[in-house]
Amino acid sequence: MGFIPGPNDPFYELMQPPADETPAQATARLKREQDAQRVNDMIDEGQSESGKSTTLKNFRMRFSKEEWETERDGWRSVVQLNVVRSITTIIRVVEAEINGELLIIDSDDEQSILTVESAASDLKFSDRHQLLMIRLAPLQGVEAELKRRLGAGTEPVQATSMSATPFDTPQEYRPRRKRLPEFAVRSWKVIEAEQRAPQTGDGSASSGADLPTITIAGCKDDMKALWHDKAVQQALKRRKLLLPDSAGFFLNDLDRIATRDYVVTDNDIVRARLKTVGIQEHRLFFKHAGKPTGWEWRIFDVGGCRTSVREILSYLDIFIDLSQRSAWLPYFEGVNVIIFLSPVSVFDQRLEEDSRVNRLEDSILLWTSICSSKLLARTQLILFLNKCDLLRRKLKRGVTVAEYLPSYGDRRNDVMTVVKYFREKFRDIQKQCSPEHRSVYIYPTTVTDTEATGITLESVRDGVLRENLAASQLI
Numbered sequence: 001m002g003f004i005p006g007p008n009d010p011f012y013e014l015m016q017p018p019a020d021e022t023p024a025q026a027t028a029r030l031k032r033e034q035d036a037q038r039v040n041d042m043i044d045e046g047q048s049e050s051g052k053s054t055t056l057k058n059f060r061m062r063f064s065k066e067e068w069e070t071e072r073d074g075w076r077s078v079v080q081l082n083v084v085r086s087i088t089t090i091i092r093v094v095e096a097e098i099n100g101e102l103l104i105i106d107s108d109d110e111q112s113i114l115t116v117e118s119a120a121s122d123l124k125f126s127d128r129h130q131l132l133m134i135r136l137a138p139l140q141g142v143e144a145e146l147k148r149r150l151g152a153g154t155e156p157v158q159a160t161s162m163s164a165t166p167f168d169t170p171q172e173y174r175p176r177r178k179r180l181p182e183f184a185v186r187s188w189k190v191i192e193a194e195q196r197a198p199q200t201g202d203g204s205a206s207s208g209a210d211l212p213t214i215t216i217a218g219c220k221d222d223m224k225a226l227w228h229d230k231a232v233q234q235a236l237k238r239r240k241l242l243l244p245d246s247a248g249f250f251l252n253d254l255d256r257i258a259t260r261d262y263v264v265t266d267n268d269i270v271r272a273r274l275k276t277v278g279i280q281e282h283r284l285f286f287k288h289a290g291k292p293t294g295w296e297w298r299i300f301d302v303g304g305c306r307t308s309v310r311e312i313l314s315y316l317d318i319f320i321d322l323s324q325r326s327a328w329l330p331y332f333e334g335v336n337v338i339i340f341l342s343p344v345s346v347f348d349q350r351l352e353e354d355s356r357v358n359r360l361e362d363s364i365l366l367w368t369s370i371c372s373s374k375l376l377a378r379t380q381l382i383l384f385l386n387k388c389d390l391l392r393r394k395l396k397r398g399v400t401v402a403e404y405l406p407s408y409g410d411r412r413n414d415v416m417t418v419v420k421y422f423r424e425k426f427r428d429i430q431k432q433c434s435p436e437h438r439s440v441y442i443y444p445t446t447v448t449d450t451e452a453t454g455i456t457l458e459s460v461r462d463g464v465l466r467e468n469l470a471a472s473q474l475i
């Protein structure tokens with residue numbers, strides 16, 4: 001996430017090849033781009049779900065209250081979609097158990113590759129489960145409708161099977177790897193548009209609820225029954241799928257959410273998961289106390305996929321090679337602040353693309369690149385060591401940091417010590433790699449905690465304003 005002044009989108013320009021490129025230069029550039037892309041694709045996976053968009057939500061909630069209120073309801077569809085996705089995930093797991101399949105599920109805080117020792121399962125699934133799945137089949141339509149509503153500007157999402165009759169067609173044991181896709185949004189504007197759009201569907205009930213809301217409310221008891229079912233819980237455990245720790249999990253709130261008059265709360269919104277694609281720009285205005293003047297911040301939320309910060313940095317190197325600095329340098333000189341989010345709870349996870357790469361080490365690599373960048377030498381760096389709540393839960397479960405990061409040594413395996421260790425590590429890198437002297441502000445955060453994050457963001461705001469005033473020699 002970065003702040004940048006200036007009228008044009010810098011990134012489009014940045015991605016364009018130089019105007020006077022020779023064929024030999026073009027070939028060399030394409031080769032470099034491919035190499036960079038391979039690394040980026042690998043690294044991007046590590047930077048997804050670190051909490052960037054959630055931090056932005058907190059900024060807007062705290063400092064842009066009026067605008068935030070106008071789009072609040074648009075998030076209801078996203079929460080509902082998250083609920084349906086969790087149920088779809090469970091159904092897929094049950095199907096996989098029955099059919100003896102290996103299943104890959106992108107999960108926030110567990111290993112993303114969920115292979116099981118033996119795909120064949122001896123868990124007892126009965127007609128009761130079959131009936132539940134049949135009764136939950138209408139959620140397929142709900143998912144389609146919610147996606148349609150949020151659809152303009154969203155990533156195409158692979159259809160997920162939600163067969164209502166998995167028992168009718170027993171399959172031979174044939175291990176298969178399947179992936180559950182994530183829903184992504186290209187533009188925040190669709191959330192706002194969704195909020196303004198009249199609710200469609202023929203189910204406008206007297207309460208004013210729309211069809212997806214009515215259907216979800218109607219499925220409440222069956223969803224609860226599925227989620228609390230013993231065999232289902234065992235199947236999830238067997239596949240090391242900790243749904244409550246994964247992004248966009250709401251199944252413990254069904255009594256409140258699966259109702260016709262569900263009103264989305266701020267807490268729901270920060271927990272809702274919607275993957276970002278590309279770069280999204282937002283503006284925040286901070287008034288000077290008692291005056292009509294103030295500061296405007298342009299905030300760029302960088303999606304964790306193709307257009308990641310790492311990719312941009314790689315492009316910078318490419319452009320440096322081609323001596324095109326002057327064309328794009330001003331944009332990067334204009335970035336005042338980068339807020340870097342490192343999810344410290346992922347110390348025991350590996351990248352899906354390359355199981356040799358630890359996700360946290362990967363995040364540290366990216367931090368090193370940013371700190372080392374000459375272009376960003378004067379950019380103020382703020383680091384959020386995020387997901388401290390998940391870190392705490394993981395440590396409590398007995399997972400030890402030293403097992404995954406040998407350099408941790410025999411330090412105590414508690415949150416305070418772990419956070420202190422990471423804080424020092426990130427700080428040391430910044431000191432060693434920064435081309436010019438600068439300080440870094442490091443905060444341990446849980447950005448789903450809106451109260452605590454609000455206080456952190458006020459401190460961030462004051463720090464940024466102070467540094468910028470100092471830089472422009474106003475103080």
Ligand SMILES: Nc1nc2c(ncn2[C@@H]2O[C@H](COP(=O)(O)OP(=O)(O)OP(=O)(O)O)[C@@H](O)[C@H]2O)c(=O)[nH]1
Binds near residue numbers: 047050055272302386
């Ligand atoms: N428990 C917990 N969940 C968090 C925290 N920070 C973010 N999340 C959740 O993690 C999920 C992913 O957060 P996002 O803000 O969408 O992540 P992102 O970095 O924007 O991800 P991309 O858009 O894919 O790059 C969301 O469901 C958040 O609610 C945290 O500190 N604790």
Ligand SMILES: [Mg+2]
Binds near residue numbers: 054275276301302304
């Ligand atoms: Mg995001």
